[in-house]
Amino acid sequence: MGNMATIRRDIGAGHHFIFDNTLVSQPNTEMFSPEFWQLQNKITGQAKGRGTTIFIEHENQHWVLRHFKRGGLVGKILSDQYFFNGVERSRPFEEFRLLEYMRGEGLLVPVPVAARIHRRGLIYRGDLITLSIPNSQDLHHVLCQQPLTKSEWRDVGRALARMHNCQVYHHDANIRNIMIDSNKQIWLIDFDRCSKRQGNSWKQSNLDRLLRSLHKEQAKNPVFHWAEGDWAACLDGYEELVKR
Structure with a gap:
């Protein structure tokens, strides 16, 4: 996957950056501004998700810029504000570090480019930039148009197994956070609030979450190319690789 050269930089006025200096020479606040x-x-x-994700073309790179926003009832009050508990424990920095770890383990996840937080007192706001996954679509988009083959469903299961073999828990393993590219490779995205965990008991919850999202989208969409037999193929791929 290549070696990253990760640098952390604190520039004062509450701004803290972490970045790969093979992709960004000098981070600044403007690069995290959609208006810029x-x-x-x-x-x-x-x-659109909890917030708006922006796709950017910059110096022959294709970036994905995401501003961290809360969901649910808390999000209606605090929106994009988080309580500060240390720079390295901020959500953008934790996601950057987790992506860095998974890339090092050979997982197909986005390449982290840079993250930043802006702290004011006990509150911070944050952003993350990753490289875009070329020629890819999320599974929701694909399944609304055409079915996956059984082989492709097994690959989805294998991708989840590889993530679990690295002891990574995905907080929201739904079909919009699984991508398939033009080479039929399966990618996993959106690792906000995800983490490395011990043991195995939590792994089933990721599979349950994915199955719920399939049932939900099948009920919502008049055309949705998925059947229970596809789930069996996904589980076959998962069981083939997962370590117990």
Whole structure:
């Protein structure tokens, strides 16, 4: 997967950065601003989630910029504000470090480019930039158009098993956080609030979450190419690789 050269830099005024200096020579606050990229006419697209994810073309790189926002009832009050408990324990820094670890283990996850937090007193806000996954679509988009083959479903299961073999828990393992590229490779994305864990008891909850998301989207979408037999193939791929 290549070697990263990770550097942390604190520039004062509450700004803290972590970045790969093979991809970014000098981080600054502007690179985390959608308004800045809009003025540069560098935004190529966006996606809605808890917040808006921005796709950027910059110096022959394709970036994904995500501003950290809360969901649920808390999100309606605090929106993008988090309680500060140390720079390295901030959500952008933790996700950057986790992606760095997984890339080192050979997992197909986004390449972390840079993360930053801006602290004011006991509160911080944060952002993360990753490299875009070329020529890819999430499983929700794909399944609304066409079915996956049984072999592809087994590959989905294998991807989850590889993640679990690295003892990584995914907080939201749903079909929108699983990507398939033009080479039919399976990628996992969105590792906010994810972490390395001990033991095995938690792993089933990731599989249960994925199955719930399949049932949910099948009920919501008039055309959705998924059947219970596909889930059996996914589990076959998972059991083939997972370590007990």
